[in-house]
Amino acid sequence: MIAIDAMGGDHGPAVTVAGAALALNDRPELFFQLHGDSAKIEVELARHAALKTRSAIIHTDQCVAMDEKPAQAIRRRNTSLSNAIHAVKAGNARAVISAGNTGALMALSKMILKMMTDDLERPAIGCSWPNRRGFGTVLDVGANVTSDAHQLIEFALMGAAFHRALRGTESPSIGLLNVGSEDVKGHDEVREAHQLLRDNTLGLNYYGFVEGTDLCDGTVDVIVTDGFTGNVALKTAEGAARFIKDLMKGAFKSSPLAMLGALLAGPALKAMARRIDPGAGNGGPLLGLRGIVIKSHGGADARAFANAIKVGVSLAASTYEKDIAVALSRFSQSVADHKATLAAAAADANITAVAGQ
Known part of the structure; x- marks a missing residue:
């Protein structure tokens, strides 16, 4: 139903x-x-x-x-x-x-x-993005204007579960959208998320940083970013697709010879139009x-x-909802364990300092 x-x-x-x-x-x-x-x-x-x-x-x-x-x-x-x-x-x-x-x-x-957990502030919007290999998943594309490192990791976990359910890929590859592929590139939040994902304690198939060109190249299955960047990228891509479509229509109507060429290339042109049609990937889940x-x-x-x-x-x-709940629970536990380790280390350091006095 x-x-x-x-x-x-x-x-x-x-x-x-x-x-x-x-x-x-x-x-x-x-x-x-x-x-x-x-x-x-x-x-x-x-x-x-x-x-x-x-x-x-x-x-x-x-x-x-x-x-x-x-x-x-x-x-x-x-x-x-x-x-x-x-x-x-x-x-x-x-x-x-x-x-x-x-x-x-x-x-x-x-x-x-x-929300699935108290830690999640609001849902992330995922979308299907056409690329050279079929469709990838990009999130967030508009729900969260800014996102810290932990939110980006939550997006990665949820995006992987969504892509697995929709596309059948058992272990989707994940990339973090950045202005370059080098570790030193990007703002603090994206570099911190990169470091945590690279440690790979969450069982994710993490590729590393990806750039804007990778959105359509299909370098990875899931691309993670904040909602501001994702929404700008999405609307830019939709506008570019319409622009290219209009340019092609104008070119093929420019002369009788061009119109003949359009007639001969009709099936191929229709297939291309279907591939870049935003409606083909319509339907973005509110994840979380x-x-x-x-x-x-x-x-x-x-x-x-x-x-x-x-x-x-x-x-x-699918088992999408259960997969997300389990992944988020595992992440929350890893964060709690990390905080406990830091607290214990700080306590040990304090005891050592007192003993030294």
Whole structure:
């Protein structure tokens, strides 16, 4: 059972219902809860007979606007978004998918579902990133503007679990995004995280520092960074993809000969367009929550929204949640052990100093 915030995104039920129908075509075992305005949902549902038999509409006439502040969304208890998240909290759905307001989704998910551990301040947003080898995982892409060394390590642990569940890679390689590959490069937090990851007491397949060019080269499976850098990189890549696509369209329309070339190269061009289409990797999990929450692009079309649903289904069918909980627990214990060792060393040094006096 998948809970859908049917009113979320730029297009509402016209996309979310059609996306659910496409997902059902590929995964006929699915059931859906469609949260939102029943009248609007039923209009769209009438176009998809198979989906209608596998769906329940949970009516509410309230929804969270795309520009609404998170604090306002939290105060309103009966929105399509909050009701969908509550369905996961109550165990009535295995995952929630929303193309709605990111800030509201983050705030409501944290408030309703809670974080996996007390140490986690807020979720990290992961995304699937197209590269030469297929798709990699990049996180955080917008939830945490700044991140200290411990948070970066938590991102690495969660990103590895997500990539393993979604891509089937048993031991994903992990890189830490930096301005260079040398150990002396970067700010204090990224260098400290690098040192701790390089010690490799957490069982991670750590590669080392990677640079911006490695995002598309596929040098590693998982690239870890803070949310500010990750979000800038993501939007830059999406803009570059649109720019290249527009340039190619203009070039192939520039002359009759160019148009003939486009016709001959049509299949190859369509294949390339699918590879760089942001919708192909749509569906970013909010990592670290006690439940599966998937963020879709607000402007996603039906096929892209279906891809986000499939991400949620893949995670629900895996041991992803347990893997993250175990990894975070192991990390918390290693931090506690390290602090205890330092305290014991300091106590021994103090005793020695007193004895020397």
